[in-house]
Amino acid sequence: MSRAAKILAFAGSARTGSFNKKLAAIAADGAREAGAEVTLIDLRDYEMPLYDGDLEESDGLPENALKLRGVFAQHDGLLIATPEYNSSISPLLKNTIDWVSRPFGDDAALKYFAGKTAGLVATAPGALGGLRGLVHVRQILGNIQVTVIPNQVAVSSARTAFKEDGSLADEAQQKAVKAIGAALAKVTAKIVA
Numbered sequence: 696m697s698r699a700a701k702i703l704a705f706a707g708s709a710r711t712g713s714f715n716k717k718l719a720a721i722a723a724d725g726a727r728e729a730g731a732e733v734t735l736i737d738l739r740d741y742e743m744p745l746y747d748g749d750l751e752e753s754d755g756l757p758e759n760a761l762k763l764r765g766v767f768a769q770h771d772g773l774l775i776a777t778p779e780y781n782s783s784i785s786p787l788l789k790n791t792i793d794w795v796s797r798p799f800g801d802d803a804a805l806k807y808f809a810g811k812t813a814g815l816v817a818t819a820p821g822a823l824g825g826l827r828g829l830v831h832v833r834q835i836l837g838n839i840q841v842t843v844i845p846n847q848v849a850v851s852s853a854r855t856a857f858k859e860d861g862s863l864a865d866e867a868q869q870k871a872v873k874a875i876g877a878a879l880a881k882v883t884a885k886i887v888a
Contacts, residue, residue, distance in 0.1 A: 700731045700883035702876075703770035707777035707788030707832075709739040714818045714853040715825075717861045718872060719776035722816050725876030726774060730884065733774070733876075736766065738787055745786075746793040760794035767795055767807040772814070772883040773841070774876055779819045779828030784835065796839055809840035812886060814879030815847040816872050818856060824849035844882055848872050 704723040706715035716737065723733045741759040744750060756764075767773075778785050798804040813836050817825025826849040833843050848871045850856050856863055863869040 697884065697888035700726075700772060700880050700887055701770045702726045702731045702733045702772045702774050702880060702883065703766060704733055704735045704774035704876075705738055705776075707738070707775060707785040707791075709737070709787055713778070714850075714857065715776040715778050717857055718816050718818050718850065719774065720861060721863065721869060721872045722774050722776060722814065722876035725873030726814075726880040727876075728873070729877035729880035731772075731876075731880035734766070734770065738791055741791070743790060743794050746790055751797065756794065756797060756799050760797075761799075763791065763795050764799075764802070764807050767811075770811070771887050772812040772879050773836075774814050774816075774879055775832065776816045776818070777825065777828055777832055779817060779821075779823075779825035782827040784828055784831045788832065789835075792835060792839070805839050808836070811841050812879060812883045813841045813843045814875045815843060816849070816875050817847075818850035818853040820853045822851050824851035824853070842882075842886075844875075844878055846875060846878055848875055 706719045708715045723735045726733045743757045743759050819825035
């Protein structure tokens with residue numbers, strides 16, 4: 696008997712009231728509705744210094760990097776909602792990837808990424824909704840052996856896109872974001888079956 700896919704969902708933003716945290720929650724609902732077990736985390740709970748090889752050499756991995764590696768190890772797929780910073784990946788998301796992907800002890804480099812699946816969504820205040828940043832996130836994940844599903848959603852005009860309850864005002868966008876979570880759940884379930 697096959698097991699449910701285990702999906703780790705998070706936003707590449709630590710800001711209180713982050714639009715991408717809201718988007719991650721919507722996509723996570725879609726994955727749950729498609730039968731996945733979903734863990735939604737806040738990267739703010741895993742504060743880490745900027746990646747620094749000297750720091751790594753002298754102190755090893757930060758405690759929160761080790762904790763995150765443990766969380767990543769328990770999941771088959773990643774559902775990522777990311778803001779766009781200057782047309783690229785957010786520093787928080789890049790730093791998370793950098794620390795979690797490091798070789799350490801008996802763990803090879805990329806152990807916590809290689810073979811996983813990922814689904815991507817984004818929102819930003821501009822007209823493209825974070826689309827340019829998704830290009831870089833997709834490229835980075837592909838380079839570290841993550842299979843990224845082809846469909847993605849970028850929600851523009853983030854400041855006015857959400858209702859007070861955290862859902863999207865545009866019903867078609869709400870369905871599209873949930874569909875990313877559902878698609879990731881279905882693809883991941885086939886891989887882990």
